[in-house]
Amino acid sequence: MAPSFEAYEQAAASQPINVHQAKINGTHAIDSIVLDESERHDLVLRVFRCLIADLCEQFGGGHPGGAMTYFNRDRFILSNGHTCLFQYTFLHLVGCKDMTVDQLKSYHSDRTDSICPGHPEIENEGIELTTGPLGQGVGNAVGLAVATKQLAATYNKPDYALVDNMTWCMIGDACLQEGVALEAIQLAGHWKLNNLAIIYDNNQITCDGSVDMVCTEDINAKMRACGWNVIDIFDGISNINGITQALIEARTSDRPTFINIRTIIGVGSAVAGQAKAHGAAFGADDVASIKKHFCMNPEEHFVIPDSVYDFFREARSRGEKYEVTWAVLVDSYTRKYPQEGAEFQLRVRGQMPQDWNKFIPSKENLPTTPTASRKSAGIICNPLAENMKNFMVGTADLSPSVNMSFKNQVDFQNPELKTSCGLNGNYAGRYIHYGIREHAMAAIANGLAAFNKGTFLPVTSTFFMFYLYAAPGIRMGALQGLQQIHIATHDSIGTGEDGPTHQPIELAALYRAMPNLLYFRPCDTEEVAGAFIAALNASSTPSMLSLSRQNLTQYPQYSSRDGVQKGAYVFIEQEEADVTLIGVGSELGFAVQTKDVLERNHGIKARVVSFPCQRLFDQQSKEYKQSVLRSKSKAPIVVIEAYAVNGHERYADAAISMSSFGKSLPGADAYKFFGYEPLVMAEKIKDLVEEVRRDGIECLRGDFRDLNGTLRFGAEH
Amino acid sequence: MAPSFEAYEQAAASQPINVHQAKINGTHAIDSIVLDESERHDLVLRVFRCLIADLCEQFGGGHPGGAMTYFNRDRFILSNGHTCLFQYTFLHLVGCKDMTVDQLKSYHSDRTDSICPGHPEIENEGIELTTGPLGQGVGNAVGLAVATKQLAATYNKPDYALVDNMTWCMIGDACLQEGVALEAIQLAGHWKLNNLAIIYDNNQITCDGSVDMVCTEDINAKMRACGWNVIDIFDGISNINGITQALIEARTSDRPTFINIRTIIGVGSAVAGQAKAHGAAFGADDVASIKKHFCMNPEEHFVIPDSVYDFFREARSRGEKYEVTWAVLVDSYTRKYPQEGAEFQLRVRGQMPQDWNKFIPSKENLPTTPTASRKSAGIICNPLAENMKNFMVGTADLSPSVNMSFKNQVDFQNPELKTSCGLNGNYAGRYIHYGIREHAMAAIANGLAAFNKGTFLPVTSTFFMFYLYAAPGIRMGALQGLQQIHIATHDSIGTGEDGPTHQPIELAALYRAMPNLLYFRPCDTEEVAGAFIAALNASSTPSMLSLSRQNLTQYPQYSSRDGVQKGAYVFIEQEEADVTLIGVGSELGFAVQTKDVLERNHGIKARVVSFPCQRLFDQQSKEYKQSVLRSKSKAPIVVIEAYAVNGHERYADAAISMSSFGKSLPGADAYKFFGYEPLVMAEKIKDLVEEVRRDGIECLRGDFRDLNGTLRFGAEH
Incomplete structure (x- = not known):
């Protein structure tokens, strides 16, 4: 209690607060009286409190307390x-x-x-x-x-x-x-x-x-x-x-x-x-009585006697002295420890080693067999984390799942800690076990990034769904322009058996709408590399990579890290296409398969666009955007993604998307259950293409089509 | 430690766990041995643990521990x-x-x-x-x-x-x-x-x-x-x-x-x-050794001896007895206390009094002078809360701001509590001070709603921005189909001086995309009434009302509680309109003002649609939707809202929306700063209308227009 x-x-x-009342009678004379230290403290406090009261009063609100x-x-x-x-x-x-x-x-x-x-x-x-x-x-x-x-x-x-x-x-x-x-x-x-x-x-x-x-x-x-x-x-x-x-x-x-x-x-x-x-403000009468209470003149406003300025001037000059002494110390250090000194100074300036790109494997060295994009993230990030001293990688207790552990990793820990599973850590460690504390992870990462711009590059990781717990912290990182990389694995219904509590549906809508955040859904390892390159170049913007639990087909013949920098790009071109299919992240493969079914079974020509990042695409020229979407053609544009479509409607006429929560089934079965089967999707898209052939592309205006429509706000309400 | x-x-x-090893040698004979209570407990535990191991093993994953x-x-x-x-x-x-x-x-x-x-x-x-x-x-x-x-x-x-x-x-x-x-x-x-x-x-x-x-x-x-x-x-x-x-x-x-x-x-x-x-599963060898450890036969799977079933059957029959005794008790109670008994039984059945509508003021009794919609929410909700015993209203420490306090309100408190500001509470209280704990508020509200369907109707309240803290709990309410009402005040940049940390931009995108949640932005008190009616009728769906801090013009001549039930409706009709303006919530007034400027200054005819709830609109017939949007006409559709537009693009061709974070300015000045001035908006919309007249409505396809475009992902990245 x-x-x-x-x-x-x-x-x-x-x-009593007014111990000096006898000595100091009103504000008029206070500067002429010699004060001892305790009296000066008292004066500073009194002036400070009255000043706050005045400031609050003038606009009639605020938080004066x-x-x-x-x-x-x-x-x-x-x-x-x-x-x-x-x-x-x-x-x-x-x-x-x-x-x-x-x-x-x-x-x-x-x-x-x-x-x-x-x-x-x-x-x-x-x-x-x-x-x-x-x-x-x-x-x-x-x-x-x-x-x-x-x-x-x-x-x-x-x-x-x-x-x-x-x-x-x-x-x-x-x-x-x-x-x-x-x-x-x-x-x-x-x-x-x-x-x-x-x-x-x-x-x-x-x-x-x-x-x-x-x-x-x-x-x-x-x-x-x-x-x-x-x-x-x-x-x-x-x-x-x-x-x-x-x-x-x-x-x-x-x-x-x-x-x-x-x-x-x-x-x-x-x-x-x-x-x-x-x-709320105090009101003029109360401000006056506050001033009387503190032995200040109620008729005067915003009063700051010189002695109060003097008091703080001392503090300031102390600070200036520290700064000079420290600069001398760093110089001396750098002479004695040239390598560490150079590295330290680079970090003080907030610069990364210029050659960071060399740690990102080239396309030829990436896997070609099906690979989960959470694994791809490890392939790209682990060498960066190992070699770049500014990387502070952490996880909310999902090390075995998020693949962010790196070679020669040392944990950030109190070196005196005794743990029952042994300790691989000390304060120099750069891998943080945050525990099951997603929100604190994000807020702590903001502190790391804000210590001095560029000195640290925090990487956080957990399941995508649990970035909803962390969202207020992620937002504060975006608002402050703090460079960070958030590794969000187990995205979409492909995450499977854990069921609807773990399957994000609406969360991408939040992060796509959040200002100054780059939200990526890469489709394979090459696109993961592209997302990391974009994230590392975005020095005033956090990035989030949304990654699959399940294996994804790799498309070395189509996917492009350079394409990722533009947010979206043509994945498979097709002249005189009847339809453009936008595939996103782990559902890009469905777009490719559906394109094949459309051609084989229905004689419909489809082209495929990969769309890893809306924000970057929005920054491209009108011409580039039209070339990717072919929005001047009569071919409808259909986006295929296992999320709520909100945010993608600006690029598409129709969607195969999610509008209910998911279901506890193995990932592949969950996709099937919600209609993400190429044969089923091709059928729906065929109907759409035929309608457009018949009624013209105008028929879709103001009538955005959820081709998974029966599920939209279905039994639930 | x-x-x-x-x-x-x-x-x-x-x-030691195997105290019975001498007595019980393998599973074959266990049913034939008479066990004392402690032995039965031991058996149940052993059977249980082996069964879990078998179940995990068969699918090779899960959480066996x-x-x-x-x-x-x-x-x-x-x-x-x-x-x-x-x-x-x-x-x-x-x-x-x-x-x-x-x-x-x-x-x-x-x-x-x-x-x-x-x-x-x-x-x-x-x-x-x-x-x-x-x-x-x-x-x-x-x-x-x-x-x-x-x-x-x-x-x-x-x-x-x-x-x-x-x-x-x-x-x-x-x-x-x-x-x-x-x-x-x-x-x-x-x-x-x-x-x-x-x-x-x-x-x-x-x-x-x-x-x-x-x-x-x-x-x-x-x-x-x-x-x-x-x-x-x-x-x-x-x-x-x-x-x-x-x-x-x-x-x-x-x-x-x-x-x-x-x-x-x-x-x-x-x-x-x-x-x-x-x-992860244990593996077949380990499952066998687990069974040996627990004196069970490793060759047998999913073994549940009859004596184990018997053990639990007793528990079940005890439960059945409780239920019968309780029914008798309730009968007797109802005879002795007819009024309370009837009310209690109604709540056990999860029913609200049928005449709840009488507590909602009719249109004639609503304010006609400018009123903040957070105040409107109090006008509508307070009589409901006072009179409906199932209402459990609470706030995350914002009683003075959210207007949810009601007449004769008693707080839910431990009656023995001594507080320094006096106690107005006991366990029968129906107003909950949750403290500054938004996330717990949402999770606790889920528990209240799930105690027994319909027995409680939890109302939560805080600033809209802090429903981001509460979001994981809100999601769980939507996922479980729990009826609740979330009062989210201080929405949009109109919230003013508190600045960008308190001004939601992207949060509506989350709640509009969240399955099975009704997110409302009412424009005046009449629409607030409509939102409450919809929320009270939605017995398996939570609702969120997004409300203004600032005063809003009341539109008794246009606004309609019945219109709210359809999600969107024609607010001001105009035959042969050159443009449809969609106004939302506290920005609806801007649409009305801009319509006037367009006509007066530019000779452009505009009609206005009020759009309080996307989800309800999506449930309407195609014909209704077309009649509201006039999507078959050549008039462009422009949505005016001080949020990220994500989710509204399916209904509109262009938007005056937010794509950066907000700014610390008084609400009216924040609106001006971001271009929400009728003269400025009319200018932009005029340009759009002229472009469409020149190039046809097709020119907008695949080229959604952010008319506040320069701000979109502007200086930030």
């Missing part, structure tokens, strides 16, 4: 991103050049040039990662801490601590309720990430009221059970020394640290400690 | 659904009529009539809920336990315990890593659901190896911190009495119970305790 809110209030009351390119800097993540005004104000005070008072005032305004959006965004100086969807930031912070550990274990030498930064993550009450954070907390404890501290702004208030309405667990005991060091601060309002000591202690802990700081939301206001302080 | 695997082995070894209509029955959920052969075999032994040995053999076969799919499916007798995606079952079980508590608090009287069943949930190691389960565990502890027990099959093995590779937390301490009663069983292989006692203790606990049972995966086989025992 967490301490009650009253207990916090009493703790806070026992250390609640330094920068140096590689080895400590990272700060605001997981409760809605309190970002706090962070923006800090950035102003420490002197971020673009973060002017004018910019602070742009928060929640209609200014399109604002660098103070409603949640922190990675594009802006001083923001390590975009946060907002709750819980994500905890996973991100774990990823940042892994990055530090891994670089340190790889490059640090005696006397050369090139990378030893801390990651600080501030969270609110909500983050401790979100599953993604709970998963990441388990991993951080397991990995003994002693370079990570969570600062818990424990104000016990969320939108609905007091947290004890929905959570009465003993959070400290829980964090200890998860392997964390716990530090309590009972008076988070004025016990600055206690907080400072906790931060210092966190730096020397042997495990991750959880600093549980009891605070009061909207402190000093009339709604202090209430849910009302969470998401 | 969890006990090591060796510790389990030692514990198991200390109680690891009973039905009585309303007040205990519920059993297999959260680690991949071990379902275990459950199917139990169902056979207790006499489920369809679950023959022949059916057991159909597991993983190509038989389309199999009732033994790769994961348990709700359609089949004896299966309470479909499980498989890990962690979901824990949330489902919490939902079932909430259902029991709520019904008990509502209907039970002294001497009339109409509902007092337990919910038992078996989990594997993975479920304790999945965030959805960790969220649900917090809630169960908070709610003190003492009618819930988790049985943890703690074998410390997952696909990748031993669990201590990815999880070294002290799970017992963690569960205690979350408010659970913890019972340890160190020898889960043979300590049957200990397990039985634990189950009995769970029934009388004052909080939920976690039974931590150390087991050995694939016990008796050569791969016992190894990851290899997880997902």
Whole structure:
């Protein structure tokens, strides 16, 4: 049972906030008084709190309650991103050049040039990662801490601590309720990430009221059970020394640290400690009373005395000193360890070795017998992972299925860990066992990728269906333009016996619609190679490869890695075709077989287009697109894919697609059950071709045909 | 730190499994020997384990390592659904009529009539809920336990315990890593659901190896911190009495119970305790040695002695007795409490009061001034929730935003809870504060809906964007045909200042593609009423209402609740129209405004179609669809929606849609920023109309137009 809110209030009351009231009477004179350190802390806090109140007041909303390119800097993540005004104000005070008072005032305004959006965004100086969807930031912070550990274990030498930064993550009450954070907390404890501290702004208030309405667990005991060091601060309002000591202690802990700081939301206001302080401005009267409470002049707004600027200027100059010292250290290191030094500097610049292409096998060296595309992904990715130090490959407990294990693989693990199956790991390892935690995997991968652009290339892997669990994290990677590769195996109903809970139908529609993500369904190993090439070239875009469990025919005579770069390409040409068949991924083979049946049994000429990536195709010229689709001809275009068709209708007139959930049958039987048999498909396509011959291609306009139609929204509704 | 695997082995070894070896020599004679209770337990276990080994062996795969209509029955959920052969075999032994040995053999076969799919499916007798995606079952079980508590608090009287069943949930190691389960565990502890027990099959093995590779937390301490009663069983292989006692203790606990049972995966086989025992068959030799280990005849297969059937027959007859006794109890109750009794029986039958329509205000009583559709949802839903006892309304901490609080609302809470903001709750409450746990909310809602079809109608609510967190649970609801209503507010970029992390772009594509889900975007209060009517009529389908944060113009002269039932309908007709504008949800108003600009500024005649639900439209006749879209005319069809267009292309030739993420601006400014201004849109549509006049409607085929084109996959990639 967490301490009650009253207990916090009493703790806070026992250390009055206005200890300096006698000495400092109003804001007019504060700059002329010499303050000791504790008084300066107090002043900074008072100014800061009044400034936030002013900023919230001016736009009448927001979340009032609640330094920068140096590689080895400590990272700060605001997981409760809605309190970002706090962070923006800090950035102003420490002197971020673009973060002017004018910019602070742009928060929640209609200014399109604002660098103070409603949640922190990675594009802006001083923001390590975009946060907002709750819980994500905890996973991100774990990823940042892994990055530090891994670089340190790889490059640090005696006397050369090139990378030893801390990651600080501030969270609110909500983050401790979100599953993604709970998963990441388990991993951080397991990995003994002693370079990570969570600062818990424990104000016990969320939108609905007091947290004890929905959570009465003993959070400290829980964090200890998860392997964390716990530090309590009972008076988070004025016990600055206690907080400072906790931060210092966190730096020397042997495990991750959880600093549980009891605070009061909207402190000093009339709604202090209430849910009302969470998401609305205080009102002018209350802002005035807040200022009185903090011995500031209620008539003045946005007041920042010089002494407060001076306070932060010191911090900034300390930071500049660190940066210079570090550059000297790296120079010295590079002289002593030229090879490691060069490699390290390349990674600091975020560059991959230029010759990465040599690790991708040429077409002649690819398998020609039927091969599952998840196996193809291993063939292409394993040599890259083995040789490219920036690859951090991981899986949500599906190593035997996803084929991402590579030669000489070492796991990322706490080297002191004892496991019952033996340990092949240490902090320099580049293979991450995430456990059955898909969502945390995605959030941690975002942290890895955001540590420094290009220093790490995270590869995640699980069954495609479970990328639905991971989706909020995948989205955040796309939103932030983080290069990553997601290996999604067991796609489509071909995954078979596991049944409808494991057979994705609608999930491709999500990832195809998601901005700034490249979703690939390659049809064979050559196309898998093409997808990896595109993914490696997409330095500001994550990619997802959707791969088959089952063996797929290889088409060395038709498939093309270059074609993949254009999203879609003509696979088998046919002049004067009666119909164009679009085949996708593991269903491309059905298109080829159906083409043969159409010609042999029905005298219908068909051409085949392979369509691994919609997004890349959309970027091609109108001419290229028309040449691939022959959309100016009178031949109907039919897409064959065992997914919901949503998203493919823009290229096709009709589809053999899925509109119900799947069925537990062996993969080949599941395909048959849902009509993916060349003879059956050819029959339906023949009917369509004959209708078009009779009524003209116009008959299909506004009447998109689901040729598996009876199954569409069938018995279910 | 969890006990090591060796510790389990030692514990198991200390109680040898073959105590009866001297007495029972081979299977031939076992039926002729009189066994005491402990010997019978031992026999049942041995037969059971050998049967599972045989079943796995016949199809060479599966998960070898690891009973039905009585309303007040205990519920059993297999959260680690991949071990379902275990459950199917139990169902056979207790006499489920369809679950023959022949059916057991159909597991993983190509038989389309199999009732033994790769994961348990709700359609089949004896299966309470479909499980498989890990962690979901824990949330489902919490939902079932909430259902029991709520019904008990509502209907039970002294001497009339109409509902007092337990919910038992078996989990594997993975479920304790999945965030959805960790969220649900917090809630169960908070709610003190003492009618819930988790049985943890703690074998410390997952696909990748031993669990201590990815999880070294002290799970017992963690569960205690979350408010659970913890019972340890160190020898889960043979300590049957200990397990039985634990189950009995769970029934009388004052909080939920976690039974931590150390087991050995694939016990008796050569791969016992190894990851290899997880997902592949043992092999014929190993099956034979398993049988020898368990004193069974290796030459015989699928052996079930009569004494084993007898053992379970007793259990079955006990169950039949319970059912009869309960029916008598309900009769007596209904005589004593006629009103409650009638209501209870209605709910047992899963029926809603027939006159629910009377709680939905008629059109004349709806607001005519601009109203946010999230507010409209409150106007429609609140009277339903107040008056319909089956409504269980909940929110993921967004009560002030989603407007689902209703008159005389009582929260679902442990009545002994003390909260710092006061308590308005008890177990009879029908408003659930889920906390910031969207995923658990969805999984718990599935449990509520599955307790007994129709007894509860769960309503969930949060921002639309956070239904991405909940998506795996929403999918399971759709897959199982569970009627639910999901209130998704703050949809589209109109949500404003919170910025791109909170502005859904691609999420509608997911829910529109998801089978058996009705996704609605109503344009005003009348359409919200229509969406609720459709949702209430859809007894085997969940619905999601996507609603605006911002005020929307009301169109009493055009909008129609009956139109909503058809998915789309003509909003403003126009003979000889040059263009059809499809408006959707909060962007419908833009279509109406743009129509006016087109006519006034460009002399272009436009008609407007409102399109709240794709799925319902797809079910209409071809004639109706053509009459709405006028797809046989030469007028282009343009859809206006601030989402990724994916899924709408089948009805339109062009779109004003979103293909990038959003931007942190006030809602109205965000719309403007992305081109949603009638003057701007009219200009683009005019160009399109002129092109079609010049080149014919054919020019649009295979060339779907994103009229916001420059933004599509723009700067990002």
